[in-house]
Amino acid sequence: MSSKRDVWITGIGILSCAGEGVAAHSPDIGEAPSRRDHGKLSPYPIHRLCDVDFSTQIAKASEQRQMGLWQRTGVYAAGLALADAGLAGQAEILNSTDLVVAAGNGERDCSFDAKVLEGGLCDGAASGRLNEALLTGLRPTLYLGELSNLLAGNISIVHHATGSSRTFKGEESAGVSAVENAYRRIAAGQSDVCLVGGALNADREDLLLGYELGRTLWSHPYSPVWSRKALGGGFVPGSVGAFLVIEAREHAQARGHKPYAAIRNVVSDRSRREWGTLASTLQKLFTALDVPVGPLAVMSGASGVEPVTSDELAFLQSLEASGHQVAIRAHGTRLGHGVEAHFPAGVCLAALALAEGCFPPPSDENGVETPFDEELSRVLVTGLGHWRGEGFALLERVQ
Amino acid sequence: MGLQYLDKKGRPLVAVTGMGVVTSLGRGKAVNWQGLTSGSSGIRHITRFPTDGLRTTIAGTVESAASQPYSAYELASEIAEDAIAEALVQAGLDTGEGFDGPLFIATPPSEFEWPLLSELYRNGSPVEGGTAYARMLAAARTGKFEGMARHLEFASIASRLQDRFGTKGEPISLCTACASGATAIQMGVEAIRRGETQMALCGATDATVHPEGLVRFSLLSALSTKNDTPEKASKPFSRNRDGFVIAEGAGAVVVESLASAEARGAAVLGIVLGCGEKADDYHRTRSKPDGSAIIGAIRGAMVDAGLETVDYVNAHGTSTPENDKMEYFSLRAVLGNTLDRTPVSSNKSMVGHTLIAAGAVEAVFSLLTLANGILPPTVNYDDPDPELPLDVVPNTSRAAEVNSVLSNSFGFGGQNACLVFSSLKEAVS
Numbered sequence: 001m002s003s004k005r006d007v008w009i010t011g012i013g014i015l016s017c018a019g020e021g022v023a024a025h026s027p028d029i030g031e032a033p034s035r036r037d038h039g040k041l042s043p044y045p046i047h048r049l050c051d052v053d054f055s056t057q058i059a060k061a062s063e064q065r066q067m068g069l070w071q072r073t074g075v076y077a078a079g080l081a082l083a084d085a086g087l088a089g090q091a092e093i094l095n096s097t098d099l100v101v102a103a104g105n106g107e108r109d110c111s112f113d114a115k116v117l118e119g120g121l122c123d124g125a126a127s128g129r130l131n132e133a134l135l136t137g138l139r140p141t142l143y144l145g146e147l148s149n150l151l152a153g154n155i156s157i158v159h160h161a162t163g164s165s166r167t168f169k170g171e172e173s174a175g176v177s178a179v180e181n182a183y184r185r186i187a188a189g190q191s192d193v194c195l196v197g198g199a200l201n202a203d204r205e206d207l208l209l210g211y212e213l214g215r216t217l218w219s220h221p222y223s224p225v226w227s228r229k230a231l232g233g234g235f236v237p238g239s240v241g242a243f244l245v246i247e248a249r250e251h252a253q254a255r256g257h258k259p260y261a262a263i264r265n266v267v268s269d270r271s272r273r274e275w276g277t278l279a280s281t282l283q284k285l286f287t288a289l290d291v292p293v294g295p296l297a298v299m300s301g302a303s304g305v306e307p308v309t310s311d312e313l314a315f316l317q318s319l320e321a322s323g324h325q326v327a328i329r330a331h332g333t334r335l336g337h338g339v340e341a342h343f344p345a346g347v348c349l350a351a352l353a354l355a356e357g358c359f360p361p362p363s364d365e366n367g368v369e370t371p372f373d374e375e376l377s378r379v380l381v382t383g384l385g386h387w388r389g390e391g392f393a394l395l396e397r398v399q
Numbered sequence: 400m401g402l403q404y405l406d407k408k409g410r411p412l413v414a415v416t417g418m419g420v421v422t423s424l425g426r427g428k429a430v431n432w433q434g435l436t437s438g439s440s441g442i443r444h445i446t447r448f449p450t451d452g453l454r455t456t457i458a459g460t461v462e463s464a465a466s467q468p469y470s471a472y473e474l475a476s477e478i479a480e481d482a483i484a485e486a487l488v489q490a491g492l493d494t495g496e497g498f499d500g501p502l503f504i505a506t507p508p509s510e511f512e513w514p515l516l517s518e519l520y521r522n523g524s525p526v527e528g529g530t531a532y533a534r535m536l537a538a539a540r541t542g543k544f545e546g547m548a549r550h551l552e553f554a555s556i557a558s559r560l561q562d563r564f565g566t567k568g569e570p571i572s573l574c575t576a577c578a579s580g581a582t583a584i585q586m587g588v589e590a591i592r593r594g595e596t597q598m599a600l601c602g603a604t605d606a607t608v609h610p611e612g613l614v615r616f617s618l619l620s621a622l623s624t625k626n627d628t629p630e631k632a633s634k635p636f637s638r639n640r641d642g643f644v645i646a647e648g649a650g651a652v653v654v655e656s657l658a659s660a661e662a663r664g665a666a667v668l669g670i671v672l673g674c675g676e677k678a679d680d681y682h683r684t685r686s687k688p689d690g691s692a693i694i695g696a697i698r699g700a701m702v703d704a705g706l707e708t709v710d711y712v713n714a715h716g717t718s719t720p721e722n723d724k725m726e727y728f729s730l731r732a733v734l735g736n737t738l739d740r741t742p743v744s745s746n747k748s749m750v751g752h753t754l755i756a757a758g759a760v761e762a763v764f765s766l767l768t769l770a771n772g773i774l775p776p777t778v779n780y781d782d783p784d785p786e787l788p789l790d791v792v793p794n795t796s797r798a799a800e801v802n803s804v805l806s807n808s809f810g811f812g813g814q815n816a817c818l819v820f821s822s823l824k825e826a827v828s
Contacts, residue, residue, distance in 0.1 A: 114531035117520040122513040128451035134614040143615040148574040153812025156680040165678035169572040170554030188593040205532035212539040214548035268569040
């Protein structure tokens with residue numbers, strides 16, 4: 001498009017182990033709670049969600065009962081973002097606010113599953129018994145908790161954001177695609193304001209099972225993202241809800257709202273990693289961003305899964321040769337890996353850093369993350385999926 | 400760009416140059432169109448699994464020798480590949496060199512099905528004091544079940560399709576429930592209008608007729624229980640309609656800027672003239688009593704298309720009491736008295752409700768209606784609902800000149816997406 005509009009981030013809603021809201025995720029907050037748990041889901045550590053009073057964003061108990069925890073987490077974060085952007089209760093703007101959500105599947109009723117499995121009700125000859133068990137044991141509301149698009153549906157119901165509603169699937173890349181789609185629609189004038197993000201409830205055996213089938217979980221005592229290679233790598237799921245209000249500059253200015261940061265560009269692709277094309281894909285995407293040489297703060301969405309985590313690090317470090325002085329932070333070390341919500345969370349943290357002019361301190365003991373003492377004018381956010389998909393966003397400070 | 404390639408709002412006109420479809424009527428446009436225009440039904444008794452004790456025992460399944468044993472991932476992938484391959488042949492893009500644009504594909508839930516859970520459970524060592532899931536996690540840790548991961552990875556169908564057809568960029572895997580197929584097409588249209596690409600591959604697929612898939616809709620009282628005569632169960636707009644019939648299918652279209660289509664000499668099968676969407680904030684499975692969200696989506700599509708009337712409406716028409724009533728009142732609100740002379744038919748009377756795929760399947764049928772000048776009927780219309788006075792093209796197909804079609808898609812979670820297709824003549828008039 002010849003006449004691209006400026007795209008601003010005007011609202012942040014984030015909820016994680018570190019707490020809720022922008023204050024709990026400020027870059028200079030120091031040591032935030034990590035709420036790591038090695039117990040119940042052993043041998044898998046996870047980051048638990050902070051204590052939340054969901055009723056402050058989801059007033060009706062009846063509404064809360066209709067949702068799984070991932071949905072409540074996302075609806076809560078979306079509400080924080082709308083309030084932060086000054087849009088909560090603004091019926092006219094909400095009526096045209098476009099929802100773009102990254103989601104996996106919702107939560108199964110694990111105790112029901114256990115009952116069927118332990119009773120042998122789903123084995124070949126017993127399928128009549130399975131039908132009976134399903135008819136009497138499945139709860140319809142739980143199925144609605146499982147549908148991917150019902151996070152978006154619940155956000156519409158609770159917060160009345162109803163311009164349009166789209167849900168993307170595909171682990172980390174869904175989060176990249178959501179931010180990218182919102183950015184492109186706003187830049188091209190197809191939307192004025194979008195509510196974008198995702199949520200993950202890490203405290204679920206069914207979620208762990210899905211990822212453990214692909215052998216992608218970290219099943220050792222906790223260690224930072226960059227320090228897992230020797231034991232084969234893996235990700236530590238973190239409960240997180242991360243939503244952004246993304247808005248056309250003129251739309252925000254017309255209502256007198258200040259931005260956290262501007263989104264300069266979002267790019268994505270899916271390399272054929274098995275063919276060894278990851279590095280060339282990352283180079284192509286980075287080149288498309290046209291990042292000026294000099295100090296470069298990187299909010300990395302690295303998951304800890306290998307080899308992609310090491311490949312990302314090698315790529316970022318290779319940028320030094322072309323004049324980029326990179327300082328990397330893997331937000332997964334502190335908050336855990338949020339899968340669909342991970343890239344939106346990275347964008348939230350990068351925007352906060354730009355607004356406060358301060359990049360978070362290193363959170364890694366083996367020297368990968370180095371101090372950043374320069375003026376913070378832009379942040380590169382990376383989102384490499386743990387098994388597929390690559391994306392970058394470039395955020396800039398608004399003068 | 401020449402003015403003849405722009406719509407009334409100055410945006411690139413978006414043509415459809417290829418389409419493919421699979422339903423319970425069969426594979427491909429020819430067999431489906433033959434079935435639809437002759438009033439055939441694809442609804443049958445379910446044989447895929449025992450239906451003992453179930454309230455509903457009928458469905459519009461797609462039979463496959465290839466995807467055995469059945470799983471939603473395997474069958475949904477297979478029929479999506481069929482539909483896309485057919486679309487690419489028609490578009491003249493089956494060159495084997497890769498599709499020069501992005502993929503937007505709507506896919507069913509990626510979830511554990513009972514045979515998978517059962518296999519994991521049987522192969523896992525019991526964990527002292529642990530749950531059934533702890534036992535299955537122990538099985539997963541052996542690494543012997545990595546092949547199962549594809550069922551659970553949310554974009555595995557999209558990845559498989561991209562690997563086969565060579566689409567560009569990150570393939571978009573999306574879900575807007577039963578509006579998904581329309582959303583996929585809308586996203587392709589938007590990308591072309593933004594000037595990001597000259598063409599996009601858009602489609603949707605669903606193959607979730609399995610016990611849990613059936614039972615959860617049953618528990619929501621959404622399904623017809625007229626099991627004795629499967630072909631008569633889906634009765635959109637009839638007084639005695641009692642729910643939808645769950646079905647499987649896939650639809651795919653190649654959307655392309657008109658300029659690109661003409662430059663390479665591709666036949667233009669129709670124009671995607673308008674897209675509209677609106678989210679509902681009323682309820683997870685019901686629409687606002689005033690119909691404002693559905694009305695918003697229909698009106699949005701008409702305004703986007705620059706039209707005030709259409710020649711034909713391809714209804715969402717699920718055959719549930721709620722949908723058909725709300726759809727009628729919403730069409731009345733937008734089209735006014737012109738609705739009295741606008742035929743409105745539901746393909747779901749014959750192919751059932753293909754859920755995620757419905758918007759794409761019905762887009763293909765809408766475009767075939769434009770191209771062939773034949774309105775497919777609403778079958779089983781023997782007991783008209785007097786509160787929904789519509790020309791539903793009852794029971795037999797009808798010849799008509801059609802230059803514009805409105806195709807509606809509505810889904811749980813407040814999803815409403817509508818598309819307007821037109822002939823090239825209409826678009827440039």
